Structures are given as structure tokens and as C-alpha cells.
Amino acid sequence: MSGNWSTFEDLRSALAADAAPVKPLRIAPRLVPPAVLAVLVLATVMLSLFGLRTDIAQLGNLWLFVPSVLELAVALMLIGVGLREAIPGLGGHRTMMWMGVAIGGMMQIVTAVLTHWRSPGPHVPAATSLGAVALCLLMELLLALPLLVIGFRILGQGLSTRPVRGGVCIGIGAGLAADSLWRMFCPVADLEHVFRAHLSSVVVAVAIGALVGSVWDHLRLRAWHRSFPGRRS
Amino acid sequence: MTSSDAESGHSDSVEAAVGERAVFIQEMLSNAMVAYQGGSLDAFEPVYEHLLPRLLRYLRSLTLDKAYADDLVQEAFLQLHRSRHTYVPPRPVEPWAFGIARHVFLMDRRSGVRRARDRHESLSEQLPVPSAWERWAQRATLQQALAEIPDIGREPLLLHHLWGFSFAEIGHLLGLRPGTVKVRAHRALQRLRAMVGETP
Numbered sequence: 001m002s003g004n005w006s007t008f009e010d011l012r013s014a015l016a017a018d019a020a021p022v023k024p025l026r027i028a029p030r031l032v033p034p035a036v037l038a039v040l041v042l043a044t045v046m047l048s049l050f051g052l053r054t055d056i057a058q059l060g061n062l063w064l065f066v067p068s069v070l071e072l073a074v075a076l077m078l079i080g081v082g083l084r085e086a087i088p089g090l091g092g093h094r095t096m097m098w099m100g101v102a103i104g105g106m107m108q109i110v111t112a113v114l115t116h117w118r119s120p121g122p123h124v125p126a127a128t129s130l131g132a133v134a135l136c137l138l139m140e141l142l143l144a145l146p147l148l149v150i151g152f153r154i155l156g157q158g159l160s161t162r163p164v165r166g167g168v169c170i171g172i173g174a175g176l177a178a179d180s181l182w183r184m185f186c187p188v189a190d191l192e193h194v195f196r197a198h199l200s201s202v203v204v205a206v207a208i209g210a211l212v213g214s215v216w217d218h219l220r221l222r223a224w225h226r227s228f229p230g231r232r233s
Numbered sequence: 234m235t236s237s238d239a240e241s242g243h244s245d246s247v248e249a250a251v252g253e254r255a256v257f258i259q260e261m262l263s264n265a266m267v268a269y270q271g272g273s274l275d276a277f278e279p280v281y282e283h284l285l286p287r288l289l290r291y292l293r294s295l296t297l298d299k300a301y302a303d304d305l306v307q308e309a310f311l312q313l314h315r316s317r318h319t320y321v322p323p324r325p326v327e328p329w330a331f332g333i334a335r336h337v338f339l340m341d342r343r344s345g346v347r348r349a350r351d352r353h354e355s356l357s358e359q360l361p362v363p364s365a366w367e368r369w370a371q372r373a374t375l376q377q378a379l380a381e382i383p384d385i386g387r388e389p390l391l392l393h394h395l396w397g398f399s400f401a402e403i404g405h406l407l408g409l410r411p412g413t414v415k416v417r418a419h420r421a422l423q424r425l426r427a428m429v430g431e432t433p
Contacts, residue, residue: 008277008278008281008282011281011310012274012275012277012278014311015274015277015311015314016274018314018315019272019274020272021270021271021272022270022317022318023270023318024270024318024319024320024321024322025318025319025321026321086319087319087321087329087332088316088319088329088330088332088333088336089328089329089330089331089332089333089402089405089406090324090328090329090332090405091332091405091406091408092405092408093404093408093409093410093413094408095410157318158316158319159312159316159319159333159336161332161335161336161339161408162408165408220340221340221343221344224340224341224344225344225345
């Protein structure tokens, strides 16, 4: 659709085919309800499959749930920061993006250290085996997947000028949210295991977010080129 | 009351009137956008009339090519229409619209479509100049000096001094920290003034 509009009437004719009412893209109402619902559903599934972590008696309900709720809240905030990229003229700067990654990483580390301090448990050599690390890494990435999908769906509903930055923030948020869930079920508090498996999954989630943002940017650039052919000499 | 007091008072009242008018325009645009999002194309007319000259000048300052900018502004309004749901009231309309125009410019430039430039067209003539600067030098001189300033300084300079965006708004638009925007705009202004022989 292209044209030469010297007056509003000319433009109006071009736009008349698509003039249906639209709802403003408000991030919080589109993010929080489905994200919380996804977390609750996943928690229910994890509970039925694995049961809560075996050291819950020593850890206590307070140390089990409060850090996870805090992690989840920070995770949703980080995704929200990334989704500002969906609103033209409202995006963030690169330092903000890296600050988000640092905050997410520190949150995971502090939670792990405090949980270990509260319930150190015996060192379990098997917990640092490649199989155990891979299992936890995979579980956290699976748990991150719904929030990655929700985040990118909202980003796609907007007009992002910097989708990679948005993707990185969505990735760190989804990774942290997944950690907030999985730490309630993973029976190992051993710090070596947590840093190898759980922290690594957060890093991988960031990389996935950046990759999805990059691929998406590339695809829409190609679509842009195809959609405006023959305009130039 | 001395004459300088009278002048100062007059200047204050002019500034206040300009500020009130800016607020009025902003509210008008925001209300029009809400109606536009509700399905009324007619409500978009005042938004279009207000944005068209500004977006055109902005795109000319980015492209330094009148015909290219004219082309891009058409696409910008198409994209603006497709993305009308991304405007979130009661935020200011102009930063949002400039964000879309900039997106259109960057996508077009990145898509690698090369355009034959009219060799007889002067690049600097496309650059807008705030009228307040014309006390330093003639318009053509200012335009030539602006053309020599790198994009990374010229864009924040014009966004702030010509279109009145705050450093925070420019930061959101360009993906930079407000402090970085302020420094770049300041350095560009210093350089411009030095080039036209204007001592601060």
C-alpha cells in the first residue's frame, strides 16, 4: 500500500480499509495475568511430578516461598522493561539492558547462597555430574519457555525498533522466573550444582532471548525489503 | 518598573503562554489519538496536520534528501496507522510518532535499497534550522555547518533545540542514556557555534 498524499483526504482513503477500533498496548495487563497463570500451572505440574524439595523441613516455608516470590516479581519487572521496546519512542538504552541482566543474575546468586546458608545439606557428588546438571538445565529451560513465548508475543504485537534488547530482557526475566519455580522442587542445595545447572540455565535463557530477537529482526528486515519493491530507482 | 523589568516580565509571560499552548496541543493530540484508536479516522486529521510537517522535516534531516524523505513520510504514516495500538494514552504523541518515523528510516536504510540521489540537490538545504539560531549567522551558513556535524551529534541537537524533546525523551527514542544525549547535543552545539564564528 503506497501513495502520494498531499492532503488528509488522500491518506484517509488509503487507510479506510483498516479502521477497526484497537486497544492500546498496555504492557502490565497483557503480561502479568498470563505470566502468573503460567507460573501457577507449571508449579502445579511440578508439584504433582516431583513434590516439593526434600529439605523443606530444614528450609521452612518462609525460606522456600518468599525468595521465589521475590525472584518472580523481579523477573516480571525485567520482562516488562524489555517490553518497553514494543512501544515506539519508549525503549531503553543498552546500559539498562545490561543492568537488567546483572540484576537478574545477582538475584539468582543471592537466592542460591541464602538458600544454601539456610539448608546446606551434605555435598552430593552425584549432583554435580553431567547428567544431574543437564537435567536441571533442561527443566529450567522448559519452565522458562512459556514466559519466553508470552514475552515475545507481546513484543510482536508492538513495533520494536530494537528487538534484540527486548529479547535479552525477556530472556533474563524468563530465566529468573524459571529459577524461582525450579528451586522449590530441585532437591539439591549444593552451591556447585546450583551454579553449574541453575545459573547456567538463566544464562542460556538470555542467549535464547537475544537469538530470537536477532532472528526476528532479520526476518522482518527481509519482509520490509519485499514489501516495498520498485519504490526506488 | 524599569524597561528591563518590563522586558523580563513580557518574556516570562510569553514563555508561559508558549508552555500553555504546548500543553494544550499535547492534550488535543492525545484526545484525538484516543478517538482514532476507537475507530474514527476523522479524529486522526488534526494529528496528521500537526505531525506531517514535523515528521517531514525530521526525515529530511535524517536522509538529507527531499524526495527520499517525502517517500518515507508516506510509509511513516502507513506504519503509524498499522501501529496505532502502540500509542498508550496519555503519553505524549510526538515522541511516539518520531519513534515510528525513525524506525521507518532505519528499516529502509538497513534493507539496503539504494537510491539514486539527485546530484544537483544540496544536502545541507534539507536541514532544518531553529529560527533562534539565525541571530548567529545566515540560514544557509548554519545549514552548511550542520551538514558537517556527524549524525550522532546532529540528531540529538535538532531533536532538542528544534523539536523541543527532553533529553530523557531523546534517550528513549535513540536508545541512549539521557546523559549521553545531553553531552552529544552540547558538543554538537559548541561545534556548530565555533563553525559559524559565534562565541558563547
